[in-house]
Amino acid sequence: MALVAVWCISAVADAAESTCAASFPGSSGEVQAVAFAVGDGRHYVSVALPEVQADGGKLRAGGRVLPADVFVDPVSRLVVFRTEGAPGQALALAAKGGLGVGTKLRLLSGAGVQATGWIKQINGKMLPLSLLKVDYTNSPPATGSPLLDADGAVAAVAFQSSGQKTGYAIPAEVVKRVVEDVQGSGKVSRGWIGVKLLPQSATPKVTTVQAGSPSARAGIQAGDVLLTVGARPLADYADAVNAFYFLKPGVPSSMKVKRGEKEISVSVTPEEKSAE
């Protein structure tokens, strides 16, 4: 148990000390991914693509399975392994807001990566959170590989390739959201404020407010157009969905809405979304 970090060093040949290997059962065998240590060094973050069984993930080192608790965020497909014993060398998570089109990143190997844009929907389907689109200098790395900014902090995590040298990545703020949940409450929770929106709407307009919901108590009404959630400005429905992802149960969030010609600021305290 105390040798987790050492095992991880040898597990992935081309990775630095902070990475380890994760494997997930798939329909045609085990699917490999990269895991990297964050926070206190006892939490390893990886990504389970939709075709694998995320909660069956294992942290591996030197061909051996390391004992770890597995936490899955079913929305982002991020998987957090919580280990015991000596911590690994954790990578810092970049502060949010540093990513944009043209941002230069790199892999642990030093290979170049460049952010080329945000993906809010794919194949005409809205994503539950915005992904970063990236170009790689070389071939795309393994799923779960950390993409580092100029300070060496994790700015994004490789999700899936989309071409010979392109792919999608999960921004670090999503990792931070999930890891904080796991470290704090030992589970991945989601905030619920009780508003309904239509995906095909041109603007993030509230169509329904659930009676007795946090939004109703805060004074939000049907027809209000959401302008900001927290510090995130909303331009469209996809922006609203992305912002809702970061709502935490019990943590008040400021919201600004437009009602007619007036702009109204409210504070909404999300409740924990019940399991469906």
Place this chain on the structure above:
Amino acid sequence: MKPSAEEIGALLALKRHERPEEGFLDDFLRDFHQRRREEEALKAGPAGWWHRLSSWASGLGASKWAYGAGLAYAGAAALFLLSPSPVQVQPTPTVPAKYQVEPAEPTAVEQLDAVDLRPSSQGTTGEQEF
């Protein structure tokens, strides 16, 4: 055999005494025109008809003007009676322009519950609750 000068002289003396009957020359010109008109009338087509009509009209003398005036009056009366009455156009009721354009029903968009980039991924449509 050529006639002799005496024979020719006798023939000329005989012709000098020949005269047409009384009134022959008066009827000659009228008969000539009558025959010519009859020949023209026998021709087919509009020209023939026109000539027959002209012949008939010219045969009427001064009364042809009365016939012409009567015919023109009858034609005008027939034209007036047979011409279609003017169509009564009913004014179209004024309908105010509809300035409020109904927006087309937007196409349903799926919302994915998880980050799933597979083409086979399926989301939900309609109102999404957050």
